[in-house]
Amino acid sequence: MNKTYLTCFLSLILVATGFSQEIILKGKVTDAENLALAFVNIGIPKKHTGTVSNENGEYKLKIPSNILENDTVVFSYIGYKTIKKSIVELKNQESLSIQMETEENQLEEVVFETKKFKDKKLGRTNKGLGLMHFNFYTVYEKEIDDRLSKELGMNFKLRKNCRLEKFNFAISQNEFQLLKFRINIYSLKNGQPRDLIISDNIIFEIKDEKTGWKSIDLNPYNIYLKEETGEFLLTIQWVESNKSKAGSKFFSIPASKSPFHKIYYRDKAMDKFESQTGSLSMYLDAKCSN
Known part of the structure; x- marks a missing residue:
């Protein structure tokens, strides 16, 4: 296979697994009782793609054309279990709403006697x-x-x-x-x-x-x-x-x-x-x- 055909072949693979243009994923993040979660961190690690939900839990995530469909979108929020979904999963969902579950606080509680501080x-x-x-x-x-x-x-x-x-x-x-x-x-x-x-x-x-x-x-x-x-x-x-x-x-x-x-x-x-x-x-x- 010469270099010209190899380049064309690789280009076809990239088109098949990526996006030809920027797309926008829109949805809402809630807790288990369907209450909106404000300012949830949402993004694709190390791909310079991210945002936060607004006060109503709504988000708009721009996916650049160089991102692949199997890349993972992470939803992270203090006190809740982190959620990871591929772009394909999010695109194929009937609703882009994300429901997050609470997580027990893993941080060690520290209390000091402050009288001598x-x-x-x-x-x-x-x-x-x-x-x-x-x-x-x-x-x-x-x-x-x-x-x-x-x-x-x-x-x-x-x-x-x-x-x-x-x-x-x-x-x-x-x-x-x-x-x-x-x-x-x-x-x-x-x-x-x-x-x-x-x-x-x-x-x-x-x-x-x-x-x-x-x-x-x-x-x-x-x-x-x-x-x-x-x-x-x-x-x-x-x-x-x-x-x-x-x-x-x-x-x-x-x-x-x-x-x-x-x-x-x-x-x-x-x-x-x-x-x-x-x-x-x-x-x-x-x-x-x-």
Whole structure:
């Protein structure tokens, strides 16, 4: 078989197993009682394809033409069993609705006696000179929905047992009337994010193009981290937004060079995290043991 015929043959295989053009899967995610699940992570691992469900549990997942029919779509949500379905399965279902089952909390409950704890601040507590920023927008994004499920954060080093009281971060530019983010906290091993180490969906809002410092109360979630954790990653994940103007693009956090911290980011929920040396204007108020 000469090279020309081999190339044609391989092309036919790709057409048969992939898509000739972008398709869109639409559906709804609910729990066992058919109640909507908001902001469920939905995506194809390592294929730069993902989104989150909206407040009504509805989702719209764009499948690019380079994705194969047997690729797996993952539905992931804290407190529920992960669901995996091939694109073929989803296409052939009469309804694209997904029903998720609750899962027993596998995270170890940690409680410390805080009477002897001292107030600590973990992270970068200043905005710097305003010369560096990390923006959620990239030149590759064509529309605002492209940012759904995007994450951005940095690592924190833990040297004592701590209870997290408040998360703070600075906003240097904001062109949105409304933004909603989820806080995720992951364990880190050899510099790579691993498992979530919180058991709650922590959602917060930013309204009216707010800039400056934003604080989120973590006390209701009772987040206790052991000294053995050593290092962890905290990210904010983009789950909903309304632009102030048709051309609004920018939401930025002050950044700086730092050999002691890393900035972590990924464009879709199921993508691998990328990282670079540096720090964001993010810090935690905590109570830590002596």
